[in-house]
Amino acid sequence: MSLDAEPIFPHELRDAWPALSRDERVESFKLVPHATADDFFLSLSAQEQAELILLLAPGERRTWMRLLAPDDAVDVVQSVAPQNRDALMSELDETTRREVLALLAYAEDDAGGLMNPRFVRVRPEMTSDEAISYLRKQTREKVETVYYAYVLDAQQHLLGVVSLRQLFQAAPDKRVADVMSRDLITVSEDTDQEAVSRLFSEHGLMAIPVVDAEKRMKGIVTVDDIVQVVQEEATEDIQKVGGMEALDAPYFEVGFLAMLKKRAGWLLVLFLGEMLTATAMGHFEEEISRAVVLALFVPLIISSGGNSGSQATTLIIRSLALSEVRLRDWWRVMHREVLAGLALGAILGTVGILRILIWQSVFHTYGEHAVLIALTVGVSLLGVVTWGTLSGSMLPFLLRRLGFDPASASAPFVATLVDVSGLVIYFSAAAVLLRGTLL
Template sequence: MNQKQLLRPVADAAALSAPLANYNTADAVEFLNTLELQRAAETLAALSLPRAVKMLEAPELHRSGELVAALPPARAAALLGLMADDRATDIVHELDEEERARLIPLLGNEARQTIQKLLSYPPNTAGALMTTEFVAVPATWTVAQTLQHIRQVERTRETVYAIYVLDPANQQLQQVVTMRRLITGLPEESILDVAQVNPPVMVDAQMDQEDVARLIRRHDLLAIPVVDAQQHMLGIVTVDDILDALIEESTEDAHKFGGMEALDKPYMQIGFFEMLRKRAGWLSVLFVGEMLTASAMQHYEDELARAVVLTLFIPLIMSSGGNSGSQATSLLIRSLALRELRLRDWWKVALREVPTGMVLGAILGCLAIVRIVIWQLGGFHDYGEHWILLAITIGAALVGIVTFGSLSGSMLPFILKRLGFDPASASAPFVATLVDVTGLVIYFSIAAMILHGTLL
């Protein structure tokens, strides 16, 4: 887009911003998301700097990076410089190398250094999520001095609900004071007198965001300090930032669990060919896997020719094994994500899933036997003179297949995690494909044992 198109006369700017005049920030963001990129960028350029900053800071705003890239460089740099450091860094992350090289030199020294520092931390870590805009005061201050300082800086801080008390000698984090304790303290009291009793909870910049979230939840915090090896404060991770990050991560896991690559944009903003690329890879892998199912059936072609009745129950057998495997995988992925289980617990899970699978298989097997008996005696279908043996075969096969499905579905997340992959990659379709192939082998092996000398 030609950037000169964004330099509208005042009348045009007023016309562009008019639709947002009566909207709060959330509604204005939703409206901006409905506009085409060029129109959205023109509207953003027409807004006052404070209003535009609020909208860009909203995590619900789509195409933030594209919008900033479409603005005139001076305007884009001004907005990034006024934004919260962590959110500005997120937007810079979305820009390509050329756009970064164009915009970062235009930022003020402090903003530029902060953003470059935050960009250096690995994704999904405390360092990548943190903001450097926090309230910190020396331990020698009084309550009155601290309150006066907050009045002066509160507009430039991410949050003022936690005040971080630093040792004036070495600048190490010494204590944390909540706003509630601060305003209930006497003006002449030392800031340390109203600080919390327990040592402050802090994290390393390299800590994974899931571990950060767990600490925030465990200690019921609104923000958690990020420190270096000498306990010097680097920044804070706020609860809203960690929630946004975890929502994004859970969305990625949901996509992976559905058997596709994670989408990095809202569904309606994904191009046709990009959507094909995201879905075709895994779908092709699963298709190749299902070819093994066809190969397994070809291996038992003679048995199928002699006992065609066995084919009637193949869908039942395959779906039951896949369903049990998907259940176990879902449970284990969630438990591993919440750290309810560790890799070393795999054998405990195996000992638990084997009897669970056997009982579940027995339940399904009994239901299958009852169904065959009712259909045979009720005259709905004739399964032949050996229908009792057929019913026993189906029941026994379901016990074996559901047990195998539960065991393999529970072990696969452990294997992937041990190999360094995301356990969410153990998608339900992937587990179902695995169990389909082995399920046929189990089914026909049991049929060969029970029906040998009769149907086979």
């Protein structure tokens, strides 16, 4: 790029930032040219902004705190320890401080916690030319986006929205009321952020207005905040699917003990559940001692149930999260998954039977009853995979129905559930098919 050479390019510093020590951050931040320092500062995450501000001398903090829009100031204040919050709040001007205090009252994961109370407003009776000049005036304040102007009556009721593009395209004397869109998508202050992000992704919007019960406008949520939310929600889901509590922070930023706690909890629950396999196996100790060969296929059979259950549960968890599948679809899903389970079980069962018969004909591993053993394994695989697929797909529905997060039906959780029932299926099949021969 044939641009002016500058000491530190903000986006280069941005990339290096996570690797820098506290001192290096302060030093290199001071080297960013004044003209681009704002952009750089705003490109940092709330956590990074907060850390940087606290590292600066109290006299230098004001500029940076005041650069933040109220919703971003809230994020910064929330990401420092409680004893540091007042110090940061006191750097804000009076108006912003009051707005930040109001926003702090909202839950972080609701639309109210994401919204910016400053937006561009116009009156319905303005002409498009008047609206553009009025809008131009408002950009001197710290409005979050100038792309949409919200049309409010004197009581702050939201009547419609007009995009800058619509104003630009309209004849200069056309009234705002005649240009604006009246069919609005709005959210309320307590709409969950996951629902908000779904609206953004379904409708391809740049901003969504937040209104109270009387349709009075409270603020806007913009799409750039939502990209972050979508990432966070997906990360939470992936971590839960992997069988742990959501970490809520990047890997290296979570303390070792905190991370251990989030992982040990679920691992212990799964372990206690898995202990039932020892109990179940204990019931079949007699059969195992008579036909040790049965024990050889235990890992193969229970893990096939676990794997097919993991597939089904992650598939349904994600489909529910994206609203591709809704609670009322459980019946259709069950039909489909039983068929899928039978088909997958038939495939694995056939491969399992072939494996045993081929080994038998080459190595004579399994003795005179190899065909019966192969049949037992094949039938068990059909049963276990069908059952794993069915329970893996239904569990997320059950959890959602009971008011829990479907993502808690993690792959390891389903695998553990299926392990115990898999043993019962296997040894029951053996009891029937091998009676009078091996058993």
